[in-house]
Amino acid sequence: MSEAAANQASESYLSSGWRIRDWLLTTDHKRVAWLYTISITAFFFLGGLAALVIRLELMTPDGDVVSADAYNQLFTIHGVVMVWFFLIPSIPNTLGNFLLPLMVGAKDLAFPKLNLISWYIYTVGGLFTIAAVITSGVDTGWTFYTPYSTQFADRAVVAALTGVFVVGFSSIATGINFIVTTHKMRAPGLTWFRLPLFVWANYATSLVMVLATPVLSATLILLILERMMGIGIFDPALGGDPILFQHLFWFYSHPAVYIMILPGMGVVSELITCFSRKTVFGYHGMALSILAISVFGFLVWGHHMFVSGQSLYAGLMFSLFSFFVALPSAIKTFNWTATLYKGKLIFSAVMIYALSFVGLFTIGGFTGIFLASLAVDVHVHDTYFVVAHFHYIMVGSMVTAYIGGLHFWWPKMTGRMYPELWAKVAALALFIGFNLTFFPQYLMGYAGMPRRYQTYPEDFQILHVMSSLGAGVLAIGYLLPLVYLLWSLRWGKRAPPNPWRAAGLEWRTDSPPPKHNFLEPQTVTGPPYDYDTIDNK
Amino acid sequence: MNDEVAPYLPEVEKGLHLIPTQATEHAGQVDHLYFALVGASAIILLMVVGLIAFFGFRYRAGNKTANRSNLPSTRTENRVEIAVLAAMLTVFMGFFAWATTLYLDGYRGPEPAMTIDVVGKQWMWKIQHPDGTREINALHVPVDEVIQLRVTSQDVIHSFFVPAFRIKRDVVPGTEKTAWFRATEPGEYRLFCAEYCGSFHSRMLGKVVVMDRGDYQAWLTRQGSGRTLATAGKQLFEAHGCSGCHMGKSSVRAPSLDGIYGRSVALQSGEVILADEAYIRDSILQPDKHVAAGYEPIMPSFAGQLTEEEILRIVAYIKSLQPGDWVKASVNGNEGESQ
Amino acid sequence: MTTTPSTTSKAVPDEQFDDLTQQRQAVLMGMWIFLATELMLFGGIFTAFTVYRFAYPDVFAEAATHLDLKLGTLNTVLLVTSSLFMALAERAVNAERRRLTLTFLLVTISIGVIFLGIKGYEWHHEYTEKLMPILGLEFIYPGANPDRAEMFFNFYYVLTGLHAVHMSMGLVMLTVLVVFTMRWRDPPRLGRQIQINGLYWAFVDVVWVFIFTTQYLLRA
Amino acid sequence: MKDVRAPILAWGAYLVVLGASVAATLLAPGLMGHIFSLLCAAILASLILMFFMGLRAADNLLRVFALAGLMWLTIMVSLTMMDYISRDINECPNAQADDVAINTQECPLDSARSSDKS
Structure with a gap:
């Protein structure tokens, strides 16, 4: 091979074509x-901005920052x-998209x-x-409960529903892509039980996306038709049942919670093993519990409807299943902790995020048991x-995992190191x-403070x-991460191919990787997370 | 808080209670379960955090003295996992049994002493007692009696939530659900709407007043006497010429008043106001204060012309009016149902 | 998914794949997963239908008699016939028979269009009968419980409408395939494309079977 | 062109089963006819899946995915119906929006109360 051709092949994906x-x-x-x-970050800060205004409004018991309607639109x-x-596409579409083929x-x-189209x-x-x-403002809350959304909220509900409906296709496309890639495109020797847990997590997530999202689409279609054309499937005036909307909605939206958290679990498994310098505790258990969560996640949606008027027996059943779905999560928590046992722990910023x-x-998980x-x-x-509860799961856990993962793979994605000290500061600030x-x-919730309240009794003010x-x-x-990660793009230290001496195929190639990921085909001969071999080499 | 709802805020229960007042026996039982759950999670959380801290210190990379040999075999790992699984399963099933038993107790209560109807509506609670007494955003009940609530909604889904009783029931249009409680402590307790229901969701508040049985009877009687008051009020209403404008066949000059009590009225200023007693009273004494949308402010003030007692009677009369009591055709313009 | 015309007739996999077998399997699998999502899409609406079918069994059974069973049956026969021709087109292209492929595809499309025509006629008929409770149209139901019968018709229009949308998308894709068949550049590739679209077309047929059964046949 | 017999035979079988299903509806309306029609629908769908969609010859993985959709559909329908079967959808059959209009003479719920389960 001539030198020029070799250079071109090994050119990083970032340097070719701007x-x-x-x-x-x-x-x-x-x-x-x-x-x-880029899109997700923009949406994240937009959503965060809304949250900040909400928190500002709630500093005082009166509605004095924004009007009642504006507050409802904000939340x-x-x-x-x-x-x-943000949450649903976050890890799968950024880290997953980048890493799944590499892994x-x-x-x-x-x-x-299809990936680009998505x-x-x-x-x-x-x-x-x-x-x-x-x-025009939409004030239905993200749950779009009928009949409020179909008959009473007189704003751009249809437009918002259409947008959400459309975005559903992107989820489905990603899901199909990931499942097929995991099934059909693994490197020789990379058997299912040699896959990194991150791949397992994204695979399970994709299954949930593919099987749940269409139901949301169907529900939104019915909702849009009800609002626009007077097809009253959920309309109590026509003998319809608003609770049915909740069934269909939560059939998607509860598994959606697992779409959000499973990839986070995958990321954290990678981070903890790497900075403990040992294999994960109970790899098989971890992989199977990921699958178990994604399947059991479909059986528990009714726990969002305990007081809604579903039948007593449905309530009991959904409660029982909800306890079951907590079991694999408990196993995972235990295994992460046990992974530290007899490791060589390095408390880098990434590890702080993971812990x-x-x-x-x-x-967050245990308060799920309360619920x-x-x-x-x-x-x-x-x-x-x-x-x-759900912020502990979806923000506390999931966003922390996302940012942690972003740090961990930042050298791979950009070829630059981020400033470690600042990263630690940010991780602590976040925690x-x-x-x-x-x-x-939690405290004000048990004390009786209902959600989605713009004004509230003064007693709750201190909290x-x-x-x-x-x-x-x-x-x-x-x-902070936004600032110093952007900073590092230009001024960060150049990253070697494997700065953390981590296991996994993605670390075998350059940082950043060449266009086709690897210069030569990869084969896998051993289990994942073989840190003993790496450290003793 | 908003002026509109201020009168309905409970007098008692001021100050932050992390555990809300236990006004029923059920509340105490729920709290026990809650404490047990808090205890269990605290233990588990301490174990997790403790282990992380302990391992973190012991097996930090710099510590060369730690014994890192003899890692558990896969088989040991599996055994440990199964043990953890079994332990958690036991704990969880214990909580499931406990919580479910408690829920079942609370689901179908004993034979109720009375059934009170509750209707949710944007953004108020309408309540009707068995004897026909009606009230808004307040629920008066006798202590130590099993009260069954029959709840429904007129528009969107609301949720009837009394933290002090630890009860909550979604109020779904088109269906009728029940809830029950037996209050053990006299007092006033907060009533919230817990299901998001539109613009003024956070102002859909009320209070539950638990009274001694005698007080409750006295209260009912006072409300009931409204009927004789109303008859007297009707004569005053006609004598003072109110009926001339308000009761005309086509109420062009003034809004019709049948069924106005408890309704939301759209005002000229664009605001929407709840037609409660205070509103009716204000409208008699200061007609310019809240002018109904679509009408000229032509009504004279009756301040000084009516005694307090006479005002009470007129208010009682207007409160007693039901929609359609007057000529149906005259009900227009002032419907003012918000939204 | 794989619509870029390849430059040579020599079979080369897309760049992300190692070989054609892998590509073929991947595409097939992707399509089946997509069909699973379609199943769940219709499934959501069928779930809602099931709820009301159980809640108001008599009213729904009565309301179903107001649909045109003859036309419905005819449409079912037409649709399965078009699926048959689609399956035959797949075999024809694999046998590298260009004209035959083209004929079969055109027959499939024609039958599909006739299906939509008949469906449109049925809708029009129901419209004139004032059995179309959408867009604020007058709904005059000649039976008991018009409110609940309205629910039946709601589902009827949602299901048949969504199905018709899927049919139309299928017809567009089949038309594109006709163009590809006329060009006849890369028969093996065309074979894959026809197979994938055939899966979709047959799936739309499967959905119709259930729409036909639940809407037309479960009558009093 | 090979193997054209199978799809044509499948098509023939389809028409026969369809005929039976329609006939059942016309001749034996009611629960048994409905159950029969639904069974026929399952057979018709399987015929298409097997012969027109090639599931007969497909590898197991594809079958698993085809079944997975069905499986999840079953979960959705059965758990939802579990709620509806164990409660009365018409808990307040007359409590429709108009009836519930407050300000009527009686409690809005009275009408519901009088019409059933007194």
Whole structure:
């Protein structure tokens, strides 16, 4: 091979082609991952901004910052943007998109064009919704409960629903791509039980996306038709049942919670093993519990409806299943902790993120048990207790995992190292800010503070003020990485191919990787996380 | 808090209670379960955090003295996992049994002493007692009696939530659900709407007043006497010429008043106000204060012309009016149902 | 998914794949997963239908008699016939028979269009009968419980409408395939494309079987 | 062109089963006819899946995915129906929006109360 040809082949995916079309029409999964990262970050800060205004409003018991309608629109924006445009696509579409082919030793995803199209669908759908929400306002909350959304909310509900409907296709496309890639494009020797847990997690997530998202689409179609054409499937005036909407909605939206958290679990498994310098405790258990969560996650949606008027027996069944779904999560928490046993622990910023995740996930997970317990749920349902619970899972755990993962693979993605000290500061700010924001919400939830309240009895003010102050700290925890990661793009130290001496195929190639990921085909001969061999080499 | 709802805020229960007042026996039982759950999670959380801290210190990379040999075999790992699984399963099933038993107790209560109807509506609670007494955003009940609530909604889904009783029931249009409680402590307790229901969701508040049985009877009687008051009020209403404008066949000059009590009224200023007693009273004494949308502010003030007692009677009369009591055709313009 | 025309007739896999077998398997699998999502899409609406079918069995059974069973049956026969021709087209292209492939595809498309025509006629008929409770149209139901019968018709229009949308998308894709067949550049590739689209077309047929059964046949 | 017999035979079988299903509806309306029609629908769908969609010859993985959709559909329908079967959808059959209009003479719920389960 001539030197020029070799150079071209080994040229990094970042250095070849910087015209607009090289990015906007790229089918390289790594570049699509970047497109996603940029959109998702924008949506994240938009949703975060809405949250900050909400927290500002709640500093005082009166509605003195924004009007009641504006407040309702704010939490709707916050919910819609964070759930559909940030949490669901976050890890799969950024880290997953970038890493899944690398981790299985493939040149690209199975359907690269579909992958690019899914980004366009996502971005167009997202921008459409945002435009609708900002110009005319939507105040239904992200749950779009009927009959409020169909008959009483007189704003751009249809536009928002359409946007969410469209974005669903991007989820489905990603899911199909990941499943097929995992099944069909693994490197020789990479058997199922040699796959990194991150791949397992994304595979399971994709299954959930593929099987749950269409139901959301169907539900949204019915909702749109009901609102626009008077087809009243959920309309109590026509003998319809608004609870049916909740069944269909939560059939998607509860598994959606697992779409959000499973990839986070995958990321954390990678981080903890690497910085403990040993293999994960109970690899098979970890992989199977990921699958178990994704399947059991489909059987528990009714726990969102304990007080809604579903039948007593349905309530009992969903409660029982909800306890079951907590079991694999408990196993995972235990295994992460046990992985530390007899390791060589390095407390880098990434490790701090990972351990924060374990702590926050434990709290969030255990309060899930409170909510699965029927008698307690009746009291705390639709209060701040629930708000705190799902933020512990989806923000505390998931976003922490996402940012941690972003740090861990940052050298791989960009070829640059980030400033370690600042990263540690940010990780601590995030942990402290998060707990300060959301722990008080557990307390006020049990004390009886309902959610989605703009004004509230004065008694709760002290807790609300704590929470709002925490949100300020949390904002710093999120903004800091944005600043220093961008800084590192230009001024960061150049990264070697494997700065953490980590296991996994993605570390065998250059940082950043060449266009087709690997210069020569990879084969796998051993189990994942073989840190003993790496350290003793 | 918003002026509109201020009168309905409970007097008692001021100050932050992390555990809300236990006003029923059920509340105490729920709290026991809650404490047990908090205890269990605290233990587990401490174990996790403790292990992380302990391992973190012991097996830190710099510590060369730690014994890192003899890692557990896969088989040992599996055994440990199964043990953890079994332990958690036991704990979880214990909590499931406990929580479910408690829930079942609370689901179908004993034979109720009375059934009170509750209707949720944007953004108020309408309550009707068995004897026909009606009230808004307040629920008066006798202590130590099993009260069954029959709840429904007129528009969107609301949720009837009384933290002090640890009960919550979604109020779904088109269906009728029940909830029950037996309050053990006299007092006033907060009533919230817990399911998001639109613009003024956070102002859909009320109170539950638990009274001694005698007080409750006295209260009912006072409300009931409204009927004789209303008859007297009707004469005053006609004598003072109110009926001339308000009761005309086509109420062009003034809004019709039948069924106005408890409704939301759209005002000229664009606001929406709840037609409660205070509103009716204000409208008699200061007609310019809240002018109904679509009408000129032409009504004279009756301040000084009516005694307090006379005002009470007129208010009682207007409160007693039901929609359609007057000529149906005259009900227009002032419907003012918000949204 | 794989619509870029390849430049040579020599079979070369797309760049992300190692070989054609892998590509073929991957595409096939992707399509089946996509069909699973379609199943769940219709499934959501069928779930809602099931709920009301159980809640108002008599009303729904009565309302179903107001649909045109003859036309419905005819449409079912037509659709399965078009699926048959689609399956035959797949075999024809694998046998590298260009004209035959083209004929079969065109027959498939024609039958599909006739299906939609008949469906449209049925809708029009129901419209004139005032059995179309959408867009604020007058709904005059000549039986008991018009409110609940309205629910039946709601589902009927949602299901048949969504199905018609899927049919139309299928027809567009089949038309594209006709163009590809006329060009006849890369028969093996065309064979894959026809196979994938055939899966979709047959799936739309499967959905119709259940729409036909639940809407037309479960009558009093 | 090989193997054209199978799809044509499948098509013939389809028409026969379809005929039986329609006939059952016309001749034996009611529960048994409905169950029979639903069974026929399952057979018709399987015929298409097997012969027109090639599931007969497909590898196991594809079958698993085809079944997975069905499986999840079953979960959705059965758990949802579990709720509806164990409660009365018409808990307040007359409590429709108009009836529930407050300000009527009686409690809105009275009408519901009088019409059933007194």
